[in-house]
Amino acid sequence: MAIKTIPASRGPAKTSGRDRAERKLAFRMTAPSLVIMALVAAVPIGYAIWLSLNQYSVRTAGLSRFVGLENYINALASQEWWAAFGQTFLFAGLSVSLELVLGTAMALLLNLAFKGRAVLRTVVLLPYAIITVVSAITWQTMFQPNMGLVTNVLSALGLPGGDVVWLGEHGYAMAVIVMADVWKTTPFAALIILAGLQVISAETYEAAELDGASKWQTFVNITLPLLRPAIVLAAIFRTMDALRVFDLPFVLTRGANGTESMSMLAYTQLRENRLVGEGSALSILTFLTVMVVSVIYVRFAGGNIRDVAKEEQ
Amino acid sequence: MSTLIAERPTAELTTGRKAPKRRLRGESKLHPLVWVFVVAVMAFSLIPFYWLVNTSLKKGASLSQGELFPSQPTLENYLVVFQNPEFLLALRNSVIIAVVTTTVALVFASFAAYALARLKMRRKAMILTLILSVTTFPAIAIAAPMFSIWREIGLYDTLLGLIIPKLTFALPLAIYTLTSFFKEIPRELEESAYMDGATPFVAFRKVILPLAVPGLATTAILVFISVWNEFLLAVTLTTSPEARPVPVAIAFFSGTSEFDQPLGTISAASVIITVPLVILVLVCQKRIVSGMTAGAVKG
Numbered sequence: 001m002a003i004k005t006i007p008a009s010r011g012p013a014k015t016s017g018r019d020r021a022e023r024k025l026a027f028r029m030t031a032p033s034l035v036i037m038a039l040v041a042a043v044p045i046g047y048a049i050w051l052s053l054n055q056y057s058v059r060t061a062g063l064s065r066f067v068g069l070e071n072y073i074n075a076l077a078s079q080e081w082w083a084a085f086g087q088t089f090l091f092a093g094l095s096v097s098l099e100l101v102l103g104t105a106m107a108l109l110l111n112l113a114f115k116g117r118a119v120l121r122t123v124v125l126l127p128y129a130i131i132t133v134v135s136a137i138t139w140q141t142m143f144q145p146n147m148g149l150v151t152n153v154l155s156a157l158g159l160p161g162g163d164v165v166w167l168g169e170h171g172y173a174m175a176v177i178v179m180a181d182v183w184k185t186t187p188f189a190a191l192i193i194l195a196g197l198q199v200i201s202a203e204t205y206e207a208a209e210l211d212g213a214s215k216w217q218t219f220v221n222i223t224l225p226l227l228r229p230a231i232v233l234a235a236i237f238r239t240m241d242a243l244r245v246f247d248l249p250f251v252l253t254r255g256a257n258g259t260e261s262m263s264m265l266a267y268t269q270l271r272e273n274r275l276v277g278e279g280s281a282l283s284i285l286t287f288l289t290v291m292v293v294s295v296i297y298v299r300f301a302g303g304n305i306r307d308v309a310k311e312e313q
Numbered sequence: 314m315s316t317l318i319a320e321r322p323t324a325e326l327t328t329g330r331k332a333p334k335r336r337l338r339g340e341s342k343l344h345p346l347v348w349v350f351v352v353a354v355m356a357f358s359l360i361p362f363y364w365l366v367n368t369s370l371k372k373g374a375s376l377s378q379g380e381l382f383p384s385q386p387t388l389e390n391y392l393v394v395f396q397n398p399e400f401l402l403a404l405r406n407s408v409i410i411a412v413v414t415t416t417v418a419l420v421f422a423s424f425a426a427y428a429l430a431r432l433k434m435r436r437k438a439m440i441l442t443l444i445l446s447v448t449t450f451p452a453i454a455i456a457a458p459m460f461s462i463w464r465e466i467g468l469y470d471t472l473l474g475l476i477i478p479k480l481t482f483a484l485p486l487a488i489y490t491l492t493s494f495f496k497e498i499p500r501e502l503e504e505s506a507y508m509d510g511a512t513p514f515v516a517f518r519k520v521i522l523p524l525a526v527p528g529l530a531t532t533a534i535l536v537f538i539s540v541w542n543e544f545l546l547a548v549t550l551t552t553s554p555e556a557r558p559v560p561v562a563i564a565f566f567s568g569t570s571e572f573d574q575p576l577g578t579i580s581a582a583s584v585i586i587t588v589p590l591v592i593l594v595l596v597c598q599k600r601i602v603s604g605m606t607a608g609a610v611k612g
Contacts, residue, residue, distance in 0.1 A: 018507070018513070019433055021512065021513060022432045022433045022434075022513050023432070023433055023434060023435065025428070025432060025512075025513050025514055026428035026429075026432035026433065026434035027428075027434070027435075028424075029424035029425055029427060029428040029432070030424070030425045030428045030429065030434070030440060032421045032424065032425070033421045033422060033424070033425040033444075033484050033488060034425075034440070034443070034444075036421065036480060036481065036484060037443075037444070037447050037481055037484055037485070040455070040477055040478055040480065040481040041447050041450060041455060041481050044454075044455050044458035044459050044462065044478075045450075045454055045455070045458065047458040047461070047462060048454060048457050048458035051457070051458060051461060056461075105350070106354060109347070109350060109351060109354065112343065112347070114343050114351075116351070120351060120354065120355065121598065121602070122594070122595060122598050123354075123355050123358050123359060124354060124358055125594055125598060125601065125602070126358055126359070126362065126591060126594060127358055127361070128538075128594065128601075129538065129587070129590040129591050129593065129594040130362075130587050130590065130591075131541060131542040131544075131559070131560055131586070131587075131590070132542055132544060132560070133544055133560040133561075133563050133564050134365075134560075134563065134583040134586065134587055135361075137365075137563065137579055137580065137583050138361045138362075138364065138365045138580075138583065139361065140576075141364060141365065141368045141576055141580060142361060142364050144379070144576070146377065146378070146379060147376060147377050147378065147379035147576075148364075148379055149360070149364045149367075149379070149381070151379070152379045152381070183357070183358075183361060188605065191602055191605050191606050192605075192606060194606070195606040240448075240449050243451070244451040244452065244453070244545075246452070246453070246544065246545045247544040247545070247560070247564075250544070250548070250564065251564050262451075262453075263451055263452070263453040263545065266453045266457060267453060267456070267545070267548075267549060270456075270457050270460060270549070271460070271548075271549060276457075276460075276461055279457050280457045280458065283451070283453045283454045283456070283457040284454065286451050286453055286454065287450065287451055287453075287454035290449060290450075290451050291449070294449050
């Protein structure tokens with residue numbers, strides 16, 4: 001380890017010397033991680049941009065022709081891209097809002113003191129441990145026609161939906177994909193929101209109680225505003241994840257019935273159709289979309305969070 | 314994005330351990346409606362697990378009729394899975410990939426996290442922002458060019474070819490989680506090490522690192538789960554069973570050569586790889602919670 005070679009002579013007596021040693025050490029300690037991330041993130045993205053400007057196919061290996069922005073123009077003019085774009089945002093909007101509402105409710109529940117809270121916390125956390133592919137398979141088995149739990153129970157109760165081929169129709173397939181995501185990742189949102197909930201001071205509630213506020217009033221006027229930073233943070237993490245969605249539609253529908261996400265479309269062009277240039281252009285477009293959304297989030301929610309921070313101080 | 318997280322008002326306080334006592338007061342009796350909600354949440358979390366296990370124990374008519382309880386439970390699906398050489402290879406691949414990636418990420422991340430948590434450093438905010446921005450990359454943006462690069466240099470469809478890009482996503486997660494754990498260790502400990510003549514690196518290795526073992530363990534669990542779970546890079550950068558990890562193998566599982574739905578065997582395979590992770594969550598529940606909230610909330 002090269003780090004060990006830092007001269008031990010820089011004694012504690014000279015503070016400025018220690019400062020310099022510290023900065024040097026800090027640089028050496030962070031450099032390996034930064035170099036790995038730069039090599040494996042920045043270089044490939046640069047290469048992806050280059051590939052996206054070329055007509056390049058694995059079928060005709062080695063043959064590549066510079067075509068400028070043609071791949072992007074084709075992608076942006078195609079129905080497939082906008083369909084995938086719309087589906088991804090529909091999925092993200094539905095699943096993230098459900099996860100935030102359910103997550104907040106779960107967090108409030110986990111914050112209550114009652115016998116069995118530890119059990120509840122463990123149970124709630126279990127879906128987090130399941131890998132996404134397995135979660136997709138689990139939900140697939142539940143919605144199988146004739147043999148699935150949900151379809152059987154719906155039929156037995158005489159409710160509609162029992163004889164629906166859930167994964168064979170756009171709206172229903174989307175619903176199953178959203179449910180599978182909500183099931184697996186609500187615990188994550190709940191834990192972030194719970195952490196935010198636990199810092200709201202007891203005095204705040206006592207003051208509200210003295211003022212004669214009802215439980216609902218307390219929740220709307222005190223808990224929710226103070227919880228906003230935690231909820232926004234959960235929303236950011238979950239939205240970024242949802243916009244990159246791949247595993248769930250891949251396993252549940254293989255992208256059929258209009259459930260293809262942006263990442264899936266790029267993957268299909270790249271791996272199945274062997275169109276490296278087009279696939280790269282689509283992956284760069286996906287990347288840009290996620291970037292733009294994260295910048296918008298930080299602009300709006302970031303200021304939001306700072307305001308709340310000021311109020312609390 | 315880092316500023317957003319660094320400035321979170323809850324930052325110092327959300328260790329999740331020091332919940333004010335007040336909330337325990339007079340709330341031992343829950344409203345019946347709240348109990349209904351508790352039960353609903355439990356059912357929502359557990360029923361899919363039940364159905365997965367149930368499906369894995371059924372064959373033939375019992376499977377295709379979707380019995381709520383298997384009338385003739387059988388372990389045949391499990392036998393089929395364990396006799397499937399591709400599944401065993403996938404299991405081996407996943408273990409190697411997850412263990413190597415987690416170990417390497419932890420070593421490098423502990424250095425970086427210590428520097429970011431404790432040492433004086435130029436452009437710290439910028440570096441934190443850069444690291445966090447890596448986590449927002451969609452994996453497909455890396456997977457597409459990696460597919461081409463790896464094919465040219467011979468890393469396509471190899472374990473190493475998967476470990477390298479997975480490391481890129483494991484590192485920021487590990488750095489963020491560890492930074493928050495390092496921040497919790499009292500500063501006086503290093504100061505006294507300096508008094509004894511230790512250099513900052515010696516203080517880190519001899520004083521801080523041993524104290525950070527619980528934080529390292531927590532981070533290792535989180536990184537392991539996320540690497541084990543990762544699918545897009547795995548499916549893009551592999552093509553043969555020799556390099557495929559578990560999630561990809563399961564997604565492409567064809568089951569037996571029978572004509573009936575391979576759902577039974579797929580479910581059995583899913584149960585097999587879920588059990589260790591569920592045990593991990595049951596045993597390390599507190600660690601996972603503190604790690605998830607620390608990494609995410611405290612930054």
